[in-house]
Amino acid sequence: MTKPLFPLFPRITLRGAILSSFLALAACAGQPTRVVQAPAAAPAPHLVTVGIAAFNDFHGQLEPPHQSVLVPDDHGGTAQVPAGGAAWLASAVDSVRNRYPNHLTLSAGDMISASQVASSLYLDEPSIGVMNRIGVDFNAVGNHEFDRGRDELLRMQNGGCTQFTAHKPCQLERFPGASFRYLAASTVDKDGHTLFPATGLKTFGSGVDKVTVGVIGLTTRTTPTLVNPAGIAGLTFEDEAATINAQVPRLKAAGADAIVVLIHEGGKQQGNPDPQGCNGMSGAILDIIKRLNPGVDLIVSGHTHAAYICQFPAAGAAHPLLLTSAGLYGEMVTDIALQIDPATHKVMTVQAHNVIVQSDPYQSATRLVGHDDRFPVFAPRPDVAGYVQRYVDAAKVYAAKPVGHLSGPAQRGENGAVTTGGTLGNLIADSQLAATRSAGAQLALMNPFGIRTSLVPAADGTVTFGDIYRVQPFGNTLVTETLTGAQLKAVLEQGLDEQGPKQGLAVSANVRFAIDLARPVGARVVGLTVNGKPVAPAATYRVTVNNFLALGGDTFTDLADKPDAVTGMTDLDALQAWIAAVPVRQVPSEDRVTLVAH
Template identity: 50%
Template sequence: MRIGYALAAASVLSLSACAGQLTEKRAEPVTVKIVAFNDFHGNLEPPKRSIEAPGATSGAKVQVPAGGAAYFAAAIAELRSRNPNHAVVAAGDLIGASPLVSALFLDEPTIAALNMMKVDFNALGNHEFDKGSAEILRIQNGGCAKNTVRQPCRLEPFAGAKFRLLSANTRTAGGGTLVQPYGIKSFGRAKVGFIGLTLREAPSLVTPAGVAGLSFGDEADAANALIPKLKREGADAIVILIHQGGATKVGFNDKSCAGLSGEILPILDRLDPAVDVVVSGHTHNAYVCDYGRINPARPFLLTSAGVAGTLITDLDLVIDPAAHRVVSKRADNIIVQGEAFTGAKGAIPLTDLYPRFAAEPAVAALVARYAAAAAPVAAERVGRLSAPALRTTTEWGEQVLGNLIADAQLAATRAPEAGGAEIAFMNMGGVRADLVPAADGTITYGQVFTVQPFGNTLMVKSFTGRQIRAILEQQFDSGSNSLESPNFLNPSSTLHYAYDLKRPAGQRILDVRVNGTSLDDERVYRVAMSNFLASGGDNFTAFRDGTDVVGGISDVDALVAYLGKQAVLTPPATDRITRR
């Protein structure tokens, strides 16, 4: 009996040892594909943008036409087809500041298109807040509740986003997050956690009504606090989706990180080293950067796919499920080449140097349906221009189109009953497209709307000359407005000034003249601006100090009226600002 027991025991031990060996056999690595993008801004139709890319010979460059939701959908589908383990994610501003075909319908067609592309997660950007938190929740959950001046569900019922909106650092007055802070997606034995982050400066970029009752916490703190929780829930890899970004001095797919700069850097340097990838946005720049080149303690990949669906980022993570870590990663930005176009700089043809994508039929049909509904409004002629009015910024800080808009806003508010404005200012960030006339000079309503898609209204306030000088100083010294990254205001033709960046802060603005007369620090002037600027947007907090407010018409209506006042309008010169 004892011998039999011993043999049986030995057999059990032997089987246990074998089982242990089987258990200890390492699981095979799992490769997960992440398709990432940012700042789509409702660009359902091809946006007439190109990507400068390496040409056929050394040193040569070629402009590649890019963008359009149907081509973008095809690019996503092609990337998804390469690996059944995939996620499609975005870093904010998918809606807001959109062209007419989307904005006229409260961006519902853009959400429908993104649903068709099978997006999984999107971090809230600042433009998702343009119409307030109630509208964000409608975008997520669907329905036809009216939260804005525009009518929802004009063409069809709205189902809402099938993907999750994320923001770990956007909190309501009750202390909870407005939307889900993170999401986890499983790929067999591997799990990837995605944390969404909205840029902390969102309140300075959105009208106050858009962020009423909300607070925006530190991005790195919010992410770091969640990482232990995600790890406990089994996440083997951590991906940050953040609507903040930077810029490099190299091409859209150069991996060198050369010249990397921007507001995102201090955030990156404080992130938990457990982070594997940071998908960024906001700056509309494109880059793929191994951040370990800059900070070896944080060797994550940093990516951004530009703007308007012109690029898409193809990421691969190789995950060791047994070790719960990423063992390798790679990324490339891919141009979404769809169709040729002719723009302000001439014809941009297709090229065989880069892949072309055929339009995805279902998304193309959706876009065509909404474009047809918007066409009668978009095609209305509102005026004529003798030449293109571009938003290209001069080296001293002016835009032809920005100046034109400032003049239009002044004209709309100059009458005593409209506010009695003497000066108008237009922020450069609010100028979203060029005004390029047709051969006969025609400018359409659709073009004007694309230039100013935010639905802002005009306001007139009283400021002393000293306060106007303080506003101009904030171009170089307020929040992210700095000497390294100035944020110029386009002035109306009634205001001229000089600046000298070698002078100390607060003393950089010189020789300010209003209608040819030197600015009087004690005199009160009436100043027109958008409600966005009036509430301190773009870090111009000094605009909040104005008094005796008079509301006005919409910025679009002001520009339409100005364009229609003359048979043919000549764009203004850029002679209002002098750099010394």
């Protein structure tokens, strides 16, 4: 936890008080006695509390995602707590709201897309249905809200069954749309209007108890580098701080006593994870906070999939500016309390705590992750559980289909300094190279941030379609293009620059390189070889990537606009075919990308 930002008031000792009284009596000796009435103490302000249940980056995780929240243990390390699942999240949100007669439920973006198969096969209609049942008030647009394009996103808000994608909408029921309001203050169409409303207001109480909370919702300005450009044609994504600064006085003029920002941008802590901490924070959200004008009371953030509770000095305010994030996948919900003085129209205190949505134990790639008795275990809310089960059952015909066998778990690589693809990244890169040999492919690259979870087969090694879908739910296609050796090295360097979180691209079995973060930007890739030979700057190579990378996604701009690009099958089809091609596919164990230790 961060240290208090304000010093304690000086204490007056009893000895000092007695001495002061003695001196005062001595000064009055011999004087006529007067009775002096002490001034009445100012009455304490009457405060109204508004509770907020907040989360972010749900990503259509209808069922428990079989992932953990990492928390400090009793020995200076970390412990795993099984968490998530829509019905469990609903119960956790209810538990927060039940503490407050006045309450809001807020989401900071990426509610949909990169979803589980039971949501994605149905265009995330069930995820919106879950959020309608949970009772969300406002959701900021995130970058993944644009994965299927603006028209499909507008359908998420407005409902209906018009088809804008390859998948047919309304397969199980007519889609009513979101009962909550999307907010998009910084997403502007060519006519100058925001795609969705910039702000929202909610009023509680009446008379002397009446308070109003204003909400600003927006996404990261880097969205154009994260989604297919065709889906956001005509839209611009404006500077976050400038957008917030413009909206605060408008909300104040509309009667807002408190200002809450929902922003799909964030940061990360350093060191061992602590959902309640703010240790060594870094990330784009800090630059945004530095450029904010006074007036914002609370920022609910997302995008980085990290959890934190931070306080920052706020000029002219009675309390620090509070920054929160609840991780991802509905594994946590942030319990926030705003205490508002309705007489002065000011927020006096803001407090927050991340509540872990502890759900069922699960088998990880290495062990059984059981309950942690330090945290409550939530029961799934029956109505949400029943609704989710309907879509899970409908998807089983696809999800339960076996696609082959693996020799063991394939894990997504994690590292404190740079994210790598791990053994699963190796497996995926190999599958993509095999699938595009006919296009002349000589090597393949895979972005680790596009790998959503580890691939854990059943006890007998069986892998199902649902298993691989959870790994790669985006529906990307494979693109094979020509790069010079110099361009290939430049692409790998782009993942290690200072333009965002670092990722070392996973590579096919015939590629090796090392990462040395102590070297300058642009010179951090060392020892790059293909087929055992050093890469020559002037030589040419046919390289396969997914279409997201081929469009310059994840800031890999050196992969974009190649005139000889050939489009192939989907990444999911490639992985499925690779696993099915042999009785048991061996999980690659070699270190293809290594980190230089210092």
